[in-house]
């Protein structure tokens with residue numbers, strides 16, 4: 001069986017006569033890519049991630065491929081009869097590490113997430129934030145080929161959030177596929193290779209013409225003058241509208257939450273773009 005995971009014409013509903021959460025979903029998270037899934041509350045993002053992690057099965061359609069998969073669920077079961085280190089060491093051993101190697105890897109991940117002080121705390125007594133660090137560490141410890149993150153940043157402190165972003169970049173750099181859901185549109189903004197929205201009972205690939213953020217939020221209009229090169233692809237992906245107003249001068253519209261990332265993409269492009277003006281347009285509604 002190929003290792004790459006593929007969802008083909010997948011549908012899921014709960015109960016024989018329950019409403020379909022979604023149908024006709026096709027998704028193939030390619031190796032070395034980052035995929036973002038977004039969508040309004042209750043549209044089926046967590047359901048889709050559970051299918052990707054293969055801890056749930058579709059009602060119709062096919063799921064093929066068997067990558068080594070790790071999953072951070074939206075709610076991590078905290079009341080496990082282990083200490084944090086004991087739990088991670090146990091999981092490391094389950095993933096085939098020797099006990100010594102598992103304990104070392106577990107300690108390293110706790111250290112990276114700033115949770116070493118809680119290594120010997122029973123899981124049931126960990127704070128929500130520390131428990132989330134263990135949830136994330138258990139997934140990364142597995143060195144998965146497919147990493148599935150359901151709101152994994154929620155509850156983490158600033159340093160741990162940044163560390164998780166780094167860990168995601170490391171996974172894709174070594175060839176893993178990473179799929180994530182996060183309520184914050186700034187999370188890994190501009191870094192996803194593919195973005196999808198679950199809505200109207202199916203999965204839509206997001207195009208550059210659709211915003212990733214709340215469509216009614218404030219937008220910025222950024223005017224830029226460029227070298228001869230076309231707009232950087234990252235800028236095209238983030239902008240909800242672009243217009244060439246003069247030779248090599250473009251007016252870009254972007255959700256305010258993404259403007260920093262867009263500006264960075266333009267200023268760090270090679271050769272860099274000249275930012276002529278930045279203007280907030282709070283009245284823009286799509």
Ligand SMILES: Nc1ncnc2c1ncn2[C@@H]1O[C@H](COP(=O)(O)OP(=O)(O)OP(=O)(O)O)[C@@H](O)[C@H]1O
Pocket residue numbers: 014021039040041042043044045046047048
């Ligand atoms: N185990 C279950 N049994 C019955 N219905 C379920 C179950 N899990 C999810 N649902 C229903 O399926 C739909 C999609 O839920 P899901 O949690 O996948 O959405 P979501 O987009 O992740 O939501 P949120 O953004 O609020 O986390 C909802 O109507 C939910 O009530």
